[in-house]
Amino acid sequence: MAVCEEKKQDTRIQRIASSIRVVPDFPKKGIMFQDITTLLLEPKAFKDTVDLFVEQYTGRGISVVAGVEARGFIFGPPIALAIGAKFVPLRKPRKLPGEVISENYILEYGSDCLEMHVGAVQPGERALVVDDLIATGGTLCAAISLLERAGAEVLECACVIELPELKGRGRLNGKPLYVLVESH
Amino acid sequence: MASEGGEDPRLPRIASTIRVIPDFPKPGIMFQDITTLLLDHEAFRHTIDMFVERYRDKRITVVAGIEARGFIFGPPIALAIGCKFVPMRKPKKLPGEVISEEYSLEYGTDIMEMHVGAVQPGDRALVIDDLIATGGTLAAAIRLLERVGAEVVECACVIELPELQGYQRLGGKPLFVLVKAA
Numbered sequence: 001m002a003v004c005e006e007k008k009q010d011t012r013i014q015r016i017a018s019s020i021r022v023v024p025d026f027p028k029k030g031i032m033f034q035d036i037t038t039l040l041l042e043p044k045a046f047k048d049t050v051d052l053f054v055e056q057y058t059g060r061g062i063s064v065v066a067g068v069e070a071r072g073f074i075f076g077p078p079i080a081l082a083i084g085a086k087f088v089p090l091r092k093p094r095k096l097p098g099e100v101i102s103e104n105y106i107l108e109y110g111s112d113c114l115e116m117h118v119g120a121v122q123p124g125e126r127a128l129v130v131d132d133l134i135a136t137g138g139t140l141c142a143a144i145s146l147l148e149r150a151g152a153e154v155l156e157c158a159c160v161i162e163l164p165e166l167k168g169r170g171r172l173n174g175k176p177l178y179v180l181v182e183s184h
Numbered sequence: 185m186a187s188e189g190g191e192d193p194r195l196p197r198i199a200s201t202i203r204v205i206p207d208f209p210k211p212g213i214m215f216q217d218i219t220t221l222l223l224d225h226e227a228f229r230h231t232i233d234m235f236v237e238r239y240r241d242k243r244i245t246v247v248a249g250i251e252a253r254g255f256i257f258g259p260p261i262a263l264a265i266g267c268k269f270v271p272m273r274k275p276k277k278l279p280g281e282v283i284s285e286e287y288s289l290e291y292g293t294d295i296m297e298m299h300v301g302a303v304q305p306g307d308r309a310l311v312i313d314d315l316i317a318t319g320g321t322l323a324a325a326i327r328l329l330e331r332v333g334a335e336v337v338e339c340a341c342v343i344e345l346p347e348l349q350g351y352q353r354l355g356g357k358p359l360f361v362l363v364k365a366a
Contacts, residue, residue, distance in 0.1 A: 023279035037299055040259070040269040045354045047263055073255035074271070077222070078263055081229055086255070087222040095216045095252075097205035117219055 003116055012048040017181045019045040020161065034161050036071060036132045049075065051178065053158055054082040056178055057117045057128055062155060064127045066090050068114070068143055070131035074120040075160065079130060090129075090143050101149060105142035116150065123151025133161040134177065137168025144173050194230035197297060199363045201227040202343065205206075216365050218314045231257070234362060235340055236264040236286030239310055242337055246309045248272050248298070250325055253314035257342065261312065270302045272325050275295025283331060287324035289358050296324040298332075314341040316359065326355055 019039040026033040039045050053176045057079065066088045068074025073089060080087040091114070093102065099118040105113050122128065134157070144154045153174050162169065162179040169177045201221040208215040221227050228258045239261065249258025255271060263268035274295070275284065286293050303309065311325045316339070326336045336357050341353040344350065345363040351359045 015308070021280070026279040027276070031232050035279050037271060037278065037302065039272070040262075041302060043262070043266050043268060045258075046269065047266075050263060052253070069225065069256055070252045070273075070277075074259050074269070077256050080222075080225070081232065081260055084224055084225055087228065089222070089252075089256070091218060091252075092203075096219065097208040097217050120223060124313055144218075 015045050016049055022029045034133055058083050061126050062128050063125045064088055064121055066129050068131040072130050076130040084149045090114050090116050093142050103142040105138045105144045116146040121150040121152045125152045127154050129153045129157045134159045134168040135163050135166045137171035141171055198227050198231055208316050232260045235261050240265050243308055245307045246270055248309055248311045250313040254312045258312040273297050285324045285328045287320045298328045303332045303334045306366045307334040309334045309336045311339045313341050316341045316350040317348050319353035323353050
């Protein structure tokens with residue numbers, strides 16, 4: 001990348017990073033919550049976020065963008081629209097009507113479940129998984145499993161924010177991860 | 185399923201991509217499923233374009249989308265018209281300081297929350313959800329926005345269930361929909 005392009009990219013990343021608000025002790029004491037709602041209040045920062053993902057994924061034959069409920073629903077659709085892909089919502093249990101496939105995954109305490117519609121994704125499709133943030137990688141891992149069970153090839157996972165200390169990057173079944181901002 | 189007007193050639197395609205699931209979430213309900221619309225890239229694009237064309241010259245400064253399907257349609261509209269997107273959420277999802285509004289369900293009540301400081305007095309707001317049924321959810325969103333001094337310009341949904349007359353519960357605010365489901 002030419003130096004001037006790098007500078008433009010840095011400016012956009014800086015603006016994005018500075019628009020994210022950290023809320024201490026949410027949802028419980030000790031957690032520094034990365035709040036992207038303040039990014040959504042800055043049209044330029046939100047546009048830059050989507051543009052950076054679109055630049056990364058245009059022309060790579062991606063036919064499906066899967067977004068994880070609920071904040072993945074905010075970032076996934078604009079990317080899908082821009083790159084000409086369909087958008088598939090991955091949801092908590094019992095939200096999707098009709099026939100679904102389910103994938104259980106482990107939380108810090110207990111477990112949860114992610115669902116996808118049967119028939120939304122066809123064998124051989126190339127997929128991108130989008131969420132606002134990757135922490136331990138458990139949710140994204142479940143998302144990858146759902147897509148692979150339907151016969152899709154997951155190209156990459158994309159998040160606005162990564163919490164690198166939680167090492168989620170290494171839990172994605174070998175799939176690459178692309179993020180805009182790391183939070184330490 | 186009838187489409188609104190019928191002059192715009194994009195509407196039949198949009199309407200045809202919506203799937204009806206009987207007896208969801210409970211017996212007797214014909215659920216209007218927009219996920220099949222999202223699988224048709226052109227239909228999804230047309231849906232967003234029709235909203236953007238309507239609102240781009242109305243000096244909208246905030247699009248408020250109702251969790252969770254309002255999060256799918258709201259942000260592309262906000263991005264296209266260059267304004268803020270504000271998520272209206274179920275309780276305890278938004279971090280930091282919120283204001284809450286209780287609203288009625290068929291049985292019982294629910295609560296909708298919005299961040300303090302997201303919307304300023306004088307902001308011109310558009311409220312988005314995938315569907316209007318009884319109008320209770322949209323009415324709660326309107327109240328939250330008005331409590332912080334915004335002006336709600338219009339409510340916009342992909343689908344309306346006209347028999348439930350939700351448009352009457354919007355405090356006089358206008359409603360724009362693409363598809364009416366009989």
